[in-house]
Amino acid sequence: MSSDLTIVLLSLRVAVAAMLMALPIAFGLAWILVRKQLRGRFLIEAIVSLPLALPPVVIGYGLLILLGNRGPFDGLAFTAFAASLASAIVALPLIVRTFVVALEAVDPRFELAARSLGANPWRVLVTVTIPLAYRGLLAGTLIGFVRALSEFGATIVVAGNIPGRTQTLPLGIFTRIQAGDDAAAYRLVAVSIALAIATLIVHDLLLRRGGLSGRRHRAGFGA
Amino acid sequence: MSSDLTIVLLSLRVAVAAMLMALPIAFGLAWILVRKQLRGRFLIEAIVSLPLALPPVVIGYGLLILLGNRGPFDGLAFTAFAASLASAIVALPLIVRTFVVALEAVDPRFELAARSLGANPWRVLVTVTIPLAYRGLLAGTLIGFVRALSEFGATIVVAGNIPGRTQTLPLGIFTRIQAGDDAAAYRLVAVSIALAIATLIVHDLLLRRGGLSGRRHRAGFGA
Amino acid sequence: GCGNGGGDDAILVLAAASLTDTLLEAGVVFEEDSGVEVEFSFGGSNALARQVELGAPSDAVIFAGAAPMDRLEASDQVLAGSRLELLRNRLVVIGDGGAAQLSDLSDLASLGGRIAIADPELAPAGLYAKQAFEAAGSWEGVESRVIPTLDVRAAVGAVDTGSAAFGLVYGTDAAVASGVEVLYVIPEGLHDPIIYPAAIIDREGGSEVARRFIGFLAGDAGGVVFERHGFVPVSR
Amino acid sequence: MNPDNPTPDSTGVLRFSFARRQGDFTLDVAGDFGSGITALFGPSGSGKTTLLNCLAGLFRPDDGEIVLNGTDLYRSASKTFVPPEKRRIGLVFQGGALFPHMNVSDNVMYGWRRTPENERRVDVDHVVDLLGLRSLMERSPGSLSGGESKRVAIARALAMSPGLLLLDEPMASLDARLRGLVLSYLRRVHKDLGIPMVYVSHSISEVLALADDALVLSGGAVVSSGRPSRVLLDPAVGGLLRDEPVENLLDGTVLEPGGGGASGRVRVGNADIVTPPSDRAPDAPVIMALGAEEIILSTGEPSGLSARNAIAGLITELEPVGGLVYASVDIGVPVLVALTPGGVDALSLERGQHAYLVFKTSSIKLLDAAPVG
Amino acid sequence: MNPDNPTPDSTGVLRFSFARRQGDFTLDVAGDFGSGITALFGPSGSGKTTLLNCLAGLFRPDDGEIVLNGTDLYRSASKTFVPPEKRRIGLVFQGGALFPHMNVSDNVMYGWRRTPENERRVDVDHVVDLLGLRSLMERSPGSLSGGESKRVAIARALAMSPGLLLLDEPMASLDARLRGLVLSYLRRVHKDLGIPMVYVSHSISEVLALADDALVLSGGAVVSSGRPSRVLLDPAVGGLLRDEPVENLLDGTVLEPGGGGASGRVRVGNADIVTPPSDRAPDAPVIMALGAEEIILSTGEPSGLSARNAIAGLITELEPVGGLVYASVDIGVPVLVALTPGGVDALSLERGQHAYLVFKTSSIKLLDAAPVG
Numbered sequence A, B: 001m002s003s004d005l006t007i008v009l010l011s012l013r014v015a016v017a018a019m020l021m022a023l024p025i026a027f028g029l030a031w032i033l034v035r036k037q038l039r040g041r042f043l044i045e046a047i048v049s050l051p052l053a054l055p056p057v058v059i060g061y062g063l064l065i066l067l068g069n070r071g072p073f074d075g076l077a078f079t080a081f082a083a084s085l086a087s088a089i090v091a092l093p094l095i096v097r098t099f100v101v102a103l104e105a106v107d108p109r110f111e112l113a114a115r116s117l118g119a120n121p122w123r124v125l126v127t128v129t130i131p132l133a134y135r136g137l138l139a140g141t142l143i144g145f146v147r148a149l150s151e152f153g154a155t156i157v158v159a160g161n162i163p164g165r166t167q168t169l170p171l172g173i174f175t176r177i178q179a180g181d182d183a184a185a186y187r188l189v190a191v192s193i194a195l196a197i198a199t200l201i202v203h204d205l206l207l208r209r210g211g212l213s214g215r216r217h218r219a220g221f222g223a
Numbered sequence C: 001g002c003g004n005g006g007g008d009d010a011i012l013v014l015a016a017a018s019l020t021d022t023l024l025e026a027g028v029v030f031e032e033d034s035g036v037e038v039e040f041s042f043g044g045s046n047a048l049a050r051q052v053e054l055g056a057p058s059d060a061v062i063f064a065g066a067a068p069m070d071r072l073e074a075s076d077q078v079l080a081g082s083r084l085e086l087l088r089n090r091l092v093v094i095g096d097g098g099a100a101q102l103s104d105l106s107d108l109a110s111l112g113g114r115i116a117i118a119d120p121e122l123a124p125a126g127l128y129a130k131q132a133f134e135a136a137g138s139w140e141g142v143e144s145r146v147i148p149t150l151d152v153r154a155a156v157g158a159v160d161t162g163s164a165a166f167g168l169v170y171g172t173d174a175a176v177a178s179g180v181e182v183l184y185v186i187p188e189g190l191h192d193p194i195i196y197p198a199a200i201i202d203r204e205g206g207s208e209v210a211r212r213f214i215g216f217l218a219g220d221a222g223g224v225v226f227e228r229h230g231f232v233p234v235s236r
Numbered sequence D, E: 001m002n003p004d005n006p007t008p009d010s011t012g013v014l015r016f017s018f019a020r021r022q023g024d025f026t027l028d029v030a031g032d033f034g035s036g037i038t039a040l041f042g043p044s045g046s047g048k049t050t051l052l053n054c055l056a057g058l059f060r061p062d063d064g065e066i067v068l069n070g071t072d073l074y075r076s077a078s079k080t081f082v083p084p085e086k087r088r089i090g091l092v093f094q095g096g097a098l099f100p101h102m103n104v105s106d107n108v109m110y111g112w113r114r115t116p117e118n119e120r121r122v123d124v125d126h127v128v129d130l131l132g133l134r135s136l137m138e139r140s141p142g143s144l145s146g147g148e149s150k151r152v153a154i155a156r157a158l159a160m161s162p163g164l165l166l167l168d169e170p171m172a173s174l175d176a177r178l179r180g181l182v183l184s185y186l187r188r189v190h191k192d193l194g195i196p197m198v199y200v201s202h203s204i205s206e207v208l209a210l211a212d213d214a215l216v217l218s219g220g221a222v223v224s225s226g227r228p229s230r231v232l233l234d235p236a237v238g239g240l241l242r243d244e245p246v247e248n249l250l251d252g253t254v255l256e257p258g259g260g261g262a263s264g265r266v267r268v269g270n271a272d273i274v275t276p277p278s279d280r281a282p283d284a285p286v287i288m289a290l291g292a293e294e295i296i297l298s299t300g301e302p303s304g305l306s307a308r309n310a311i312a313g314l315i316t317e318l319e320p321v322g323g324l325v326y327a328s329v330d331i332g333v334p335v336l337v338a339l340t341p342g343g344v345d346a347l348s349l350e351r352g353q354h355a356y357l358v359f360k361t362s363s364i365k366l367l368d369a370a371p372v373g
């Protein structure tokens, strides 16, 4: 068994990588779902929701087929990348749904005002849409990250349980429970909880930084 | 093995029961997080997020200790109730976070306007807050329900995998994979996907019913 | 009986997931014989043992290996003297279609490619596989290429999809998987005997029905069912 | 000024004296509102909206008291705070605050539904028709124009038959025709149902056309209050009103309604005044609005003027306010006339002197001409 | 009327002819806006805001064309649609639409930052001071009062130095003093920077004080357009303006500024007119606003009147509009006087007759008195 520290560092690396993969895609999809009146809309919704509908182990088998030698992405199974990918896919629907709720709350009037002030759609996205949806986007990221940290079923199937290489916190905990090593399991559970709380603290700090947004109407009845 | 139909019906029953437990609690917690400036706020946030931070199997073991022969709620382990409870706990953080995002987007000005028009806080909740947060609340419910339908790790530990009594869809899929009966496993995966899509369709219908809400500012720049 | 729900005399048996089909079938036969309903909860053997330890309701257990049963015995969960050996299984090396037959387990050390085994920490099958490598003196040579998987099925899946070149799995699992080929049957002497033990759980003196059911499984009627599914009943 | 209402000097309906800090701004006010219509005005950012929100219970003061008809709505000493839904105070929000998830009809009926049947005194159908909302009833607020939203907000607040009605710039975005209609309807509602009103406006002519009392805020403090005509001449207020005309509001009785091209006649004080035609019955009470700047003083009897009115009176006061001099001329009732210092000098006007008020028929507005509510 | 601008009849800066349906309402308009200030008015719900949104590119018409300075902004035939950020059209939203996540300063600077340096022609610091926003710069829009929000919205639109400025009721919620300041500042900006403006207002005196042209909408269609004085007398418009006074806007030159208690003097046409004091330099051009209803006609030379002005002129027209008769009196420039039919009869007024315009100094407003921008 690898040391607790190795496990924690690996878990963080895997979860961060998962977020790097999931967040841009999630934002793009949420944006399309909220702002575009596509005909393929429902299909996107369905595909995005799938990973939520299936037990992670099944997703793991699906990924194993994709990443195996016979699949298009030969040789990626049983690597840290596979673990990140599994986490990203499992976290994606949660992130997308939360992003959708956050973006739906943004009044398009502000986006139009920004455009009439000379901002092109990209600028509007960066200066208006994202800041206005900030709280919700942060919440979605939090959910996604914490979910990625706790991902087990898909990961162990597609990435295996290789200490030091793919054994993340949940896998480590599971292994120790199965082995009857309760003390070690409790230690890792405590570490998981600590990590989640640390994430929450960072989230709250970022929220406070994001200052004004989300409080838009709290203060007065003037305007 | 029990029939596919039995499994589907049981899964639905378990997931619906899970929602009945989780939704009121989730709404209450989200409401407190959004509207009250409590000192215990962070504690609530942390407790609510925990089930997300831990692998479901760990939650399952925790519940088993509570519901098992040696716990305070003897006799509840390995029942459909245990399965519902497990699903509810695992789904709760997702629902709460989405509800928080949805409620944060509700302008308190409308709530105050309603109160000045003679509505007490409960009426305001029912006639203003909930309808205004409708899209987000629905999204949270959708996420929670689909997550409950796909819950595996906690369920198998605390409710067992008893065909006809606690074998929900994900457990059924797992069992069939173990038995090497790939065809049956694929069939159940297909059923899971179909259920998720049906849920999405219901969600979209309800959204359309909820009509006005969420589109509040789309139409004009008049007001 | 003291399982829960399902009627007063129904019993609940926690059993290894690999026995699912077999036991459900045997359960039906037993029920027709005795008029008593048997319910099963299937899972990984180690997980089942943990569940019993933590207070899961159960009347009998059937595991895919001795270790979990040893643990339950050690913690006095099992009715003394009720343990018996029900079935045997074999460990085999599988490979994807093209690989050549092996003549010895140590051949794997010289061939390249990843080797999937159930995680020795998680499943008895993994333990047996590790013992076999160690006995063949090639554990050091292959350790870095070993992929510990969730369970035997996942090991089969890894080979089936080509993510691993070889796998060490039970003969019964290899038999039902279509895309893999048995390359070598590992001699039984290389590892602890692969025995499926059964026992009665020690609650209020143990369930009489459970005793009868285990007896049924160990007898001729049960043996027929097991053989039909590729197992070797110990009683034969 | 409205004979149906007790004088504003009698016990106020609403008494308040409280402070509330928000950021750098502190609202620290004391005063009372009578059972009539009170105009609340003051520069942008002077605290008008904040005051109304505190009265309605949407904001909580830091300290002080608010008493409505002898009942404490708020009192910091006893920690009393009556929640907004128990106050029955209607509020027309400056920004509308229409419920975006309900159609116009549900918005209007929201407060009505929560009013006990025996307290429903406002005819909602009539309000809807008068405000021109009938064709909008099924529409969503998001699709309304600015003026349409404002009108829905007014209807919504009225439909709850409030015990006190607070209106925060209800006329912004309304065109002249609607403004006239709404003004006279509010006056009618007040008269028929006795609902006291507090009315925020930046238009002094609007205020004068409607209000029995006035209260002026500046920088979060009350700088003047009392009868509108007195408040408007208050030197403390002068600077705030620059560029705004002062208007006389005179109680009168219709002598001849006129019509078909003929002018009407109205008796005000001792004088018969030629007015635009109206559809009022003879002997109907009427309010005649006449801008102080639209009256010319003549020392001799004028002739050959297109102005139809030349009313003899006695100059009782001459008061310089800002750059102007206001003369109060008694014609049975006092009438304010705005003069330039140069004009006063040129005619050597002084107190006690007789003079004619010269003004045109078209300078007159007759108020209270609304359809009956 | 403004000598700096080409006459409105010359090629318009902005030409439009398009239709847009929204729900039951259809806006179907054609017209043009000149390089001056155009007043857009019409009843509530007539389509003013919709028109502005289409011009700015925030709404897309269903059909038709919009051409700015010869460039197509929209043309359905060629599927041309220039996105709003490329139009450089500033829009002051009726509802403000301030960015809630930025403080006031960032709101104001938003468009400025996106303006190429060489196109920045508006002095933002000056706008901020003039609109009284300096102390609000760090505040969040949610904490602003109604009038404060409106002012920030004006500053934000100006700061981008737009090529065309659309103002949707910018004066709602502003008190009289601010309204005067903003009006004259806008006029100044227009004159100095040549920014054409379209200005929605419900106040006719505001319109007249500011506009070179007027366009009247009703029910989604253009019912009249042209010079304000002409538009206001258009019978098609009459019904929409009921209760609103008509105002004369006369170009003049300062003769004496006055001050220290003394009146000023302004030359308008052939006449020297006694005005309120101003701080303008002698010979400065000035606009004199004088309500048509505030003028009395006298057939003989009047005497003993407090009115300081009695200007001789010639009646060139007598036109009945609504219940009134408008006389156009030539005093070098035409001046409109509102009369009652009764008054016309009593003096037997007719065209070609000589008459005196009698009006008070205090009836006069001098415009363009803003601090220099």
Ligand SMILES: Nc1ncnc2c1ncn2[C@@H]1O[C@H](COP(=O)(O)OP(=O)(O)OP(=O)(O)O)[C@@H](O)[C@H]1O
Pocket (backbone or CB within 6 Å): A219, A220, A221, A222, D022, D023, D024, D025, D042, D043, D044, D045, D046, D047, D048, D049, D050, D051, D094, E143, E144, E145, E146, E147, E148, E173
């Ligand atoms: N959170 C806050 N921090 C600082 N100042 C605030 C805050 N909220 C309100 N104010 C200030 O309080 C003052 C009073 O606001 P209020 O809305 O009552 O003004 P108002 O008289 O209604 O003005 P208007 O006529 O422009 O609507 C304003 O100057 C406003 O900027």
Ligand SMILES: Nc1ncnc2c1ncn2[C@@H]1O[C@H](COP(=O)(O)OP(=O)(O)OP(=O)(O)O)[C@@H](O)[C@H]1O
Pocket (backbone or CB within 6 Å): B219, B220, B221, B222, D143, D144, D145, D146, D147, D148, D173, E022, E023, E024, E025, E042, E043, E044, E045, E046, E047, E048, E049, E050, E051, E094
């Ligand atoms: N989605 C819609 N469905 C039906 N009617 C609509 C819709 N959107 C706007 N309208 C109508 O279009 C008309 C024009 O609206 P607009 O906002 O342009 O009016 P406006 O002239 O600016 O009025 P105001 O002076 O009251 O602001 C209004 O009557 C409005 O109700």
Ligand SMILES: [Mg+2]
Pocket (backbone or CB within 6 Å): A222, D048, D049, D050, D094, D168, E145, E146, E147
């Ligand atoms: Mg206000």
Ligand SMILES: [Mg+2]
Pocket (backbone or CB within 6 Å): B222, D145, D146, D147, E048, E049, E050, E094, E168
């Ligand atoms: Mg509008």
